[in-house]
Amino acid sequence: MKFLTVNDIRFATIDEGSGPVVVLVHGFPLDHTIWDGQIGPLSQRCRVIAPDLRGFGDTEATPGKVSIEQHADDLAAMLDALGVVEPVVLAGLSMGGYIAFRFYQKYRRRLRGMILCDTRAGADTPQAATGRLESARRVEQEGPRVLADMMLPRMLAPATYNSQPEVVERIQQIILAGNAVGLAAAARGLAERPDFSAMLPEIDCPTLLVVGKHDAISTAAEMGVMARSIRGAKLVAIDGAGHMSPLEQPAEVAAAMEAFILGSAEE
Ligand code: MLT
Numbered sequence: 524m525k526f527l528t529v530n531d532i533r534f535a536t537i538d539e540g541s542g543p544v545v546v547l548v549h550g551f552p553l554d555h556t557i558w559d560g561q562i563g564p565l566s567q568r569c570r571v572i573a574p575d576l577r578g579f580g581d582t583e584a585t586p587g588k589v590s591i592e593q594h595a596d597d598l599a600a601m602l603d604a605l606g607v608v609e610p611v612v613l614a615g616l617s618m619g620g621y622i623a624f625r626f627y628q629k630y631r632r633r634l635r636g637m638i639l640c641d642t643r644a645g646a647d648t649p650q651a652a653t654g655r656l657e658s659a660r661r662v663e664q665e666g667p668r669v670l671a672d673m674m675l676p677r678m679l680a681p682a683t684y685n686s687q688p689e690v691v692e693r694i695q696q697i698i699l700a701g702n703a704v705g706l707a708a709a710a711r712g713l714a715e716r717p718d719f720s721a722m723l724p725e726i727d728c729p730t731l732l733v734v735g736k737h738d739a740i741s742t743a744a745e746m747g748v749m750a751r752s753i754r755g756a757k758l759v760a761i762d763g764a765g766h767m768s769p770l771e772q773p774a775e776v777a778a779a780m781e782a783f784i785l786g787s788a789e790e
Contacts, residue, residue: 524581527604529597535581536574536601540566543635544611545784546598547573548619550641550766551713552670552706553697554580557616560773561780569784572611574601576622578705586704588711591618595625599633612784614638616769617741618709624719627726636729636787638780641766643741644749646718655714659707667701674698680737680765690770723752730756731783733776735764757783 527534537555545565547558555573565571576594578584602611612635615623620642627634647655661669675695683690730753734746743760750758759779764771 525605526581527601529600529604530593532577532583532585532597534574534577534583534597534601534604536572536605537562538570538572538605540568540570542569543784544570544572544607544609545638545780546602546611546613547571548594548598548613548615548622549573549576549579550615550617550619551709552579552667552674552701553694554701556580556693556697557767557770559770561769561777564774564777565781565784568781572601572605572607574598576709578702578709582705584702584705585708587708588715589705589708590712591621591625591716592629593712594622595629598622598626599630602633610635612636612638612787614640614780615642616640617642617766618713620741621713621716621719624722627728628722631728634728636731636783637726638731638733638783639746639749640733640776641735641738641741641746641768643745644719644723646716647714652714655710659710659714662703662710663707666703667698667706670701670706671695671698677739678766680735680763680771682737682763683765683767683771687771690767693770694767720752723749724754726753726756729783729787731779732756732758733768733779734758734760735766735768735771736760736762737765738768740766
């Protein structure tokens with residue numbers, strides 16, 4: 524793990540391997556370890572940067588509200604701090620995908636491609652946003668277990684609950700180890716994120732979409748619509764996976780990512 528100063532906070536990131544740069548951005552309420560099954564294989568031929576976002580994992584939290592834009596700005600400042608000047612492939616899972624959309628809007632020249640994993644372009648409905656604000660309040664009062672109880676039942680494919688209890692346990696551990704102040708601040712930012720749907724037809728960098736066939740949060744049907752809206756995008760649907768496809772089927776997800784990263788590096 525490397526520790527950097529990024530936009531005045533202590534920022535933690537994995538930085539391994541050499542070759543084309545890929546940045547792996549985790550979802551909510553998680554940390555960079557959701558990519559453990561991809562970091563090893565990808566770092567054989569790529570430089571893999573996998574940060575803990577502001578308020579998650581080992582990165583410092585800032586209280587109140589942390590917007591999706593702030594996370595995108597942190598990623599750009601992290602690349603500066605690491606001396607990365609070449610365009611990168613940015614991979615984001617769920618919230619990481621929302622951040623990738625914002626990064627695209629602000630820092631297009633820094634991108635060579637995007638991998639959108641188990642994510643969606645739409646904003647929260649007013650009802651969902653209200654629920655998030657309530658969950659932020661409860662996390663601050665009761666701790667991260669609130670999020671584990673609310674979210675875990677929908678995060679994984681049914682087969683994962685039955686045959687991979689260690690994956691269920693791992694996700695629970697990540698959530699329970701979270702920083703309540705950071706999680707609440709990120710939840711408030713998620714509630715206010717913009718709708719990115721209108722930008723999809725304008726995306727002009729190579730884009731791969733990856734979805735667990737049993738994703739109950741960003742469904743395969745919804746990601747199919749997204750794939751058809753982005754020119755030239757490719758969609759890979761992963762058997763036996765839900766919303767946490769990199770943890771549920773690590774080898775398949777790593778293989779799809781590697782083929783895309785190395786293929787788009789040659790363009
Ligand atoms: C995630 O995995 O990042 C979350 O499901 C995102 C969300 O709650 O919208």
